[in-house]
Amino acid sequence: MQLSDIRTEIRNITGVSSTSTISDAILTDLINKGHNMLADEANLFYGKAFSNAVDGTAEYQMMDDTSNISTWSKVEYGNKTESSDLNNMIRIYRVDYDGNRMDRIGVSQIENIGSDIGDINLTTSYGYYIRQNFIGIFPTPSATKEIMIYYYHIPTALSADADIPMIDVRFHEALIYYGSWKVVERLRDINLIPYFKNEWNEWKDKIILDRQSRAGESSITVSYKDF
Numbered sequence: 001m002q003l004s005d006i007r008t009e010i011r012n013i014t015g016v017s018s019t020s021t022i023s024d025a026i027l028t029d030l031i032n033k034g035h036n037m038l039a040d041e042a043n044l045f046y047g048k049a050f051s052n053a054v055d056g057t058a059e060y061q062m063m064d065d066t067s068n069i070s071t072w073s074k075v076e077y078g079n080k081t082e083s084s085d086l087n088n089m090i091r092i093y094r095v096d097y098d099g100n101r102m103d104r105i106g107v108s109q110i111e112n113i114g115s116d117i118g119d120i121n122l123t124t125s126y127g128y129y130i131r132q133n134f135i136g137i138f139p140t141p142s143a144t145k146e147i148m149i150y151y152y153h154i155p156t157a158l159s160a161d162a163d164i165p166m167i168d169v170r171f172h173e174a175l176i177y178y179g180s181w182k183v184v185e186r187l188r189d190i191n192l193i194p195y196f197k198n199e200w201n202e203w204k205d206k207i208i209l210d211r212q213s214r215a216g217e218s219s220i221t222v223s224y225k226d227f
Helices: 003-014 024-042 113-119 169-186 193-215
Strands: 046-052 059-061 072-076 079-084 089-097 127-131 134-138 146-153
Touching: 003 024, 003 169, 024 146, 024 169, 024 193, 089 127, 089 134, 134 146, 169 193
Parallel strands: none
Antiparallel strands: 046 072, 046 146, 059 134, 072 079, 089 146, 127 134
């Protein structure tokens, strides 16, 4: 379904036909929020990014804060982007250094390293940790070799009427029910809020289970974002 079709269906099932009551811009925003939520909770969209380590540098910024980051090349949804940041990353599930997978370690394990080095039990040559918007490598790299980050990301925002959501077409109806739920919440329609919320949750659970079955995962992933 195209974005315009999803908006039309939301208006049809909620009865909110007037754009003065709920504008198309608000509906588009709600649809994008539902799209992002599905990507987050079901780990739908894979991406990977790479950059070169620097001799003697342990930490590398991934996301913008007070400065713009353009040090990563990334591949998302089959499209490669050079000189980029990783601002739309949701969570990391693997990091490689020089082609080898690294264990994840906690920031606390590398603080005061002289006293607690015995607490670090790596099964790989290097480990990685997350500190705010930075990814760190331990021990500190001593050569210019590639860092590869594998992650889940939010989808491309829908804006034009002809835009199509990145989620499987089988699940576009989930976006209709999310948008409808949020519309009737705005209108304080206490009779319809539980119905649309329940429909949204059922679709969301279906999408999570479908994702798990395709990936061979046996349990629901707990959502978190630690950077």
